[in-house]
Ligand code: MUC
């Protein structure tokens with residue numbers, strides 16, 4: 129099997145409401161759909177969400193790098209040669225979301241060629257996983273209303289709370305969430321680098337009082353000694369996310385004492401590098417969890433497949449609810465969450481079908 133065509137198609141699907149966090153805000157799914165076609169007629173898909181505040185990429189940069197640098201390497205290659213292609217793509221530095229989407233599309237093709245779903249190829253740890261919902265910044269009552277709706281309507285019992293602005297405001301939101309949701313739900317927090325080290329240490333102690341289980345990216349990890357001081361003094365584990373975006377970056381962060389657990393995102397490390405990160409962390413006795421890059425529906429299907437594929441990821445609730453922000457998408461079948469769980473697709477590859485009319489409607493390049 130040989131790749132014959134690689135396309136990067138920019139899309140724009142409006143959100144129902146903006147999603148805010150300490151380092152930025154997203155108002156629409158301005159994502160890039162990567163479509164890879166083979167000589168035997170298979171078509172694989174991946175989704176790249178541009179996150180300039182995290183990786184420096186934009187929709188235009190993703191389209192350009194896929195078209196100008198990645199497509200010439202991929203066309204003519206065998207999609208099964210994922211390791212070789214990963215090395216070829218790695219000659220271009222950064223461009224994490226673009227590389228992640230290409231890798232996801234390759235696994236989609238491999239799964240289709242083998243007649244197996246991706247989570248089965250990865251290791252089939254589970255058929256479904258518990259879901260975590262990420263609560264964007266808002267007033268405490270907006271944040272509580274969001275969580276209560278997710279709990280009532282979808283049975284979700286784990287929540288990642290965005291924090292990292294004014295500490296008093298953050299703590300008020302967490303206090304309200306704990307009071308309204310009760311002691312049985314899991315709350316964990318993500319500051320997206322919004323605090324300095326001193327604030328983060330106070331925050332970590334106060335969050336622990338509300339039984340918050342971990343704290344993601346409290347400060348910029350480049351504030352090296354500040355970050356290590358947080359790790360030493362925090363009563364709850366510090367999770368690496370945007371400071372741990374590659375296999376080597378995860379290793380360095382853990383060994384340097386900059387983080388104690390790792391958020392793994394298909395949107396930046398695809399399936400291939402994500403699995404290596406999970407293996408590294410398993411060997412070091414470090415917890416991993418599937419994070420969400422404010423994924424669209426395709427990215428959500430991929431994240432669920434990753435979590436269902438690998439045992440240590442299937443243990444922690446998986447962040448796969450952000451697609452609910454979207455007013456629509458190009459998949460014929462949106463993901464579902466039932467009784468707080470998300471199931472892996474059973475069809476070969478990612479098990480998705482793209483609706484051609486919706487694709488024509490939402491693409492922004494024609
Ligand atoms: C997260 O976990 O940080 C927010 C910004 C981004 O790039 O990812 C999200 C979620």
Ligand code: MG
Nearest residue numbers: 318344369370
């Ligand atoms: Mg994060």
